[in-house]
Amino acid sequence: MSEYITHDQSGRSVGIVEKQFFTFAHPPNEMPLDSGARLGPITLAYETYGTLNPDCSNVVLVLHALTGDSHAAGYYSKDDDKPGWWENMIGPGKGIDTDHYFVVCSNVLGGCMGSTGPCAVNPQTGMPYGMDFPFVTIGDMVRAQKALMEHLGIDRILCLIGGSMGGMQVLQWCVQYPENVCSAIALATTMRHSALSIAFNEVARQAIAADPNWNQGDYYGKKQPDVGLSVARMIGHITYLSDEAMRRKFGRRLQDKEDFSYQFDVDFQVESYLRHQGAKFVERFDANSFLYITKAADYFDLTRFRRADSPVTVFSASRAKFMVVSFTSDWLYPTYQSREMVQAMKKSGRDVSFCEIEAEWGHDAFLLPNQRLTNLVRGFIDSVYEDTGKQAAL
């Protein structure tokens, strides 16, 4: 996920919000993981916006992308100049209207924004887990979110929504807990990583591992592998844009100079931009967390869920009404991958809508203000809400 910060476009902000925490799976009742390991206690950081209906029928669960967090909307204080990552979509009168819906967003298991991950203290050693942290999968992340939902007293989710790795969690939720999901919106995502996506993640991981400060993951309280993590972020950032987006944004323009320096300094604007993004990222993200989460994304393969023989079988297990959205210039998860997903949903008899939005900003388009996306999201969620009301009245 990228570094976009968008202030109010339409509607209002949810205002001041507070990060909350939920801890569960205390020993000896640790949560079983897909790898076979067990993990506990687990803490998830989460935020909520809007008001829960008495019958809990208006829940929208927002699932974040690779390096996102629970802070999807609003501000932490009056002086906070940086709103949550989806400020343009979530709020009163916005696409996900908090006047009507109760929105929940949690930080993923394995993260570093308040949820249990490799930088958390291992209760057995009193030291950060580091590389002793067990491998987690998208399925494990969803399992932890399910525990959070139960804690909040929510049995049925009106709509799941997420982009990129958030979209993977959306799909996973629908097949792992079909009885608990009414509808789902999967944006700029895929049923499984292509070789291209795995390749980029592997290069990013290698950059971290090659940093001498990484020290096999044991760097807490010492010098951090900032260079490696920064390079990893730069690689990621390239995949979030597109040829066209980079050409428009930077071209071959030089940064604060008239001519080449004939040094390995920053000459081009695009170099400056990437370095800046890399430097900003190391201030907020943990290198080990990056390793674990990218691996979870690479392992994700919905088509193999519970050893199913085809994606059609996988979606047959779900009950949700789907909306799939792709973006024309997304080369990380191109439209053909969304179409494969839609095809499997159709063949399995699911109610599905699909739209490919013309957007020139590459994979990151789902995070940027886009009236068409807003209209799609609003129309879809409202219609599902209306339909569930009708069903309840029958």
Place this chain on the structure above:
Amino acid sequence: MKIPENKLRFDLQVIAAWITPGSRVIGLGCGEGELLAYLKNRKQVRETGIELVEEKVVRCIEKGLSVIQGDINQEVHDYPAGAFDYVILSQTLQQVYDPLTLIHSMLRIGKQAIVSFPNFGHWHVRLQGLFTGHAPVTPQLPYQWYDTPNIRILSIRDFRAFAREMGFTIQKEVAINTDKQDKSGRIVAALPNLRATYGIFLISRKKDRLWEPTT
């Protein structure tokens, strides 16, 4: 036939009247979804649409309809046989490159299909060609020869012959004449191929004959 008073385009009113409440309906080339929205709200159908144009797809989803953006010729393949009660192809047949294959697909995924098209046999079209020597331009076929999306010009009589030759059954047939805005109209009983601006057909597979392409 009693047609309800509403804002729906007249030809769509005729189609809507044929649909059984609560059925499963797919609209191919559904545009902004006015017919599907009507059927969903008034007849409680379970609806799906296929539409190529992004902006129109967004309009449909805003209305709460389930619509997939894509090419109808491709998208029909993914549905299981008999997935729908009705497959509607409203005023699109004349733009389809391979009508026979598409109609075959429609009768595979649906129990019945509804096909409507502007009638090229209308007297107005005939006279224009005869007297002006130009390719006809009418309210129903409002394009010049160089910018028309209509690559198949057909008449009501042509479609009947097509059904006979290709072996599908015409269960219902209505010819209509509409006003310029297409909002109101009437059913043409006498000399429909000469006097009607649109033909609307309800077709099904012939029960006694396996209707499959030979390829």
